[in-house]
Amino acid sequence: MAKPKLALYWAASCGGCEIAVLDLHEKILDVANAFDIVFWPVALDFKYSDVRAMEDKSIDICLFNGAIRNSENEEMAHLMRDKSKLVVAFGACAHEGGIPGLANLTTKDAILKWVFKDSPSTVSNNGTYPQTHTRMPEGEIEIPEMWETVKALNQVIDVDYYIPGCPPQPDQIWGVIEYILSGQPMPAKGATLGAGDKTCCEECPRERKEKKLKQFFRPYEIISDPNECLLDQGIICLGPVSRSGCGALCPKANIPCRGCYGAPPNCPDQGAKMVSAISSVIDAHEPEEIEKILDQIVDPLGTFYRFSVPQSILRRVEKI
Amino acid sequence: MSFEPKIVGFLCNWCSYSGADLAGVSRIKSAPNVRIIRTMCSGRVDPAFILKSFQLGADGVVVMGCHLGDCHYQEGNYKTLRRIPFLKRLIREFGIDPRRLRLEWVSASEGDRFAEVVNEMTEEIRKIGPFIHSATKIKK
Numbered sequence: 001m002a003k004p005k006l007a008l009y010w011a012a013s014c015g016g017c018e019i020a021v022l023d024l025h026e027k028i029l030d031v032a033n034a035f036d037i038v039f040w041p042v043a044l045d046f047k048y049s050d051v052r053a054m055e056d057k058s059i060d061i062c063l064f065n066g067a068i069r070n071s072e073n074e075e076m077a078h079l080m081r082d083k084s085k086l087v088v089a090f091g092a093c094a095h096e097g098g099i100p101g102l103a104n105l106t107t108k109d110a111i112l113k114w115v116f117k118d119s120p121s122t123v124s125n126n127g128t129y130p131q132t133h134t135r136m137p138e139g140e141i142e143i144p145e146m147w148e149t150v151k152a153l154n155q156v157i158d159v160d161y162y163i164p165g166c167p168p169q170p171d172q173i174w175g176v177i178e179y180i181l182s183g184q185p186m187p188a189k190g191a192t193l194g195a196g197d198k199t200c201c202e203e204c205p206r207e208r209k210e211k212k213l214k215q216f217f218r219p220y221e222i223i224s225d226p227n228e229c230l231l232d233q234g235i236i237c238l239g240p241v242s243r244s245g246c247g248a249l250c251p252k253a254n255i256p257c258r259g260c261y262g263a264p265p266n267c268p269d270q271g272a273k274m275v276s277a278i279s280s281v282i283d284a285h286e287p288e289e290i291e292k293i294l295d296q297i298v299d300p301l302g303t304f305y306r307f308s309v310p311q312s313i314l315r316r317v318e319k320i
Numbered sequence: 321m322s323f324e325p326k327i328v329g330f331l332c333n334w335c336s337y338s339g340a341d342l343a344g345v346s347r348i349k350s351a352p353n354v355r356i357i358r359t360m361c362s363g364r365v366d367p368a369f370i371l372k373s374f375q376l377g378a379d380g381v382v383v384m385g386c387h388l389g390d391c392h393y394q395e396g397n398y399k400t401l402r403r404i405p406f407l408k409r410l411i412r413e414f415g416i417d418p419r420r421l422r423l424e425w426v427s428a429s430e431g432d433r434f435a436e437v438v439n440e441m442t443e444e445i446r447k448i449g450p451f452i453h454s455a456t457k458i459k460k
Contacts, residue, residue, distance in 0.1 A: 105413075269367075271410065272371050273366075273367070275403060276367050276403060284402070285398055287401065294402075300406070300410050301410055318453075
């Protein structure tokens with residue numbers, strides 16, 4: 001029997017998801033044995049034209065990482081959808097927009113202006129500025145157009161499954177691959193694979209007490225107790241509003257959870273839930289005191305939605 | 321045509337909803353702009369409900385609950401007292417005028433106060449203008 005065909009693609013991402021796949025170590029050879037890898041720009045020399053030449057639905061599984069933020073990303077998302085039987089949004093960016101999604105807190109013009117004109121480290125004597133079309137002696141060059149708003153993969157194409165995480169943990173990736181290879185029936189469409197269905201706190205070994213908070217700290221402002229819940233100590237930790245699956249890696253290393261596994265099941269909006277959670281544990285009953293305590297929480301939007309702005313209810317800031 | 325604000329009101333079952341009812345049976349005139357949703361407690365109003373209201377085109381959201389100390393569930397409205405100012409900070413970061421979100425205490429005997437809050441907020445939102453959620457227009 002022919003081996004199932006596997007494709008991996010990266011859109012707006014950092015490459016960490018690709019590294020996570022390589023972090024399977026020797027097991028990557030088992031993946032290569034079990035699957036026929038037909039497209040993987042990071043590791044293998046296939047061209048877009050090779051994919052275009054394939055028959056529709058000829059790829060069995062496509063692991064798609066990265067957010068959609070320009071015309072190339074979007075075109076490739078549609079192409080991979082056409083050619084693949086199953087498309088998996090792989091990693092936080094494809095799942096919820098991820099770090100590139102933070103671009104939705106500003107505008108395209110503001111980003112380009114900062115990068116190409118205003119930032120102190122930019123030297124722009126000749127007014128270099130990105131253009132989609134440039135005339136050169138040899139002909140016209142076309143580069144992809146950056147979109148105003150970053151989108152998660154399922155806001156552009158139909159997605160079958162999600163593997164969350166920034167990046168997804170290699171043992172979880174392997175678990176999913178093993179499951180697929182076992183030939184067991186696949187879960188219902190839209191399921192989240194390679195993750196738990198509780199919150200990060202469930203996996204966190206730190207000791208939790210009743211929370212009553214009067215003061216919040218940024219991680220550098222305090223030497224935290226290694227055994228006590230970080231949120232109990234006033235450090236904003238997204239554990240209560242993040243899906244389990246990573247094994248609470250960050251809290252185990254004294255770093256608060258950043259929420260990369262996304263919202264747990266039945267939670268429509270990570271940030272809204274975090275507002276709710278924190279409001280419940282602030283120990284104050286007077287409006288002035290409450291405002292003073294809230295002043296200590298810097299940038300709730302960027303902190304609570306670090307990986308999920310495009311997938312949140314409001315999706316982007318209103319144009320300023 | 322003049323702008324008629326659409327305001328979503330989350331009213332607690334025990335005080336504010338009865339307050340609104342009293343305003344009705346007492347025939348107190350108030351602006352018809354608030355669409356009331358009854359919740360068991362102002363503390364039951366998940367911040368996601370409020371964000372969703374804005375996403376679906378509300379020009380304003382008002383949460384009404386029992387006066388502090390009067391909560392049927394003892395602590396519920398204290399949670400709201402902390403939640404709404406926090407949420408105002410969040411929506412300000414999202415580029416939404418925080419005046420579009422209000423927290424008011426209205427007891428079951430304050431029909432006149434309900435009418436006053438509704439009229440006042442309707443006029444304020446009328447001045448601020450309509451809210452159009454930009455994500456609903458996202459193409460690129």
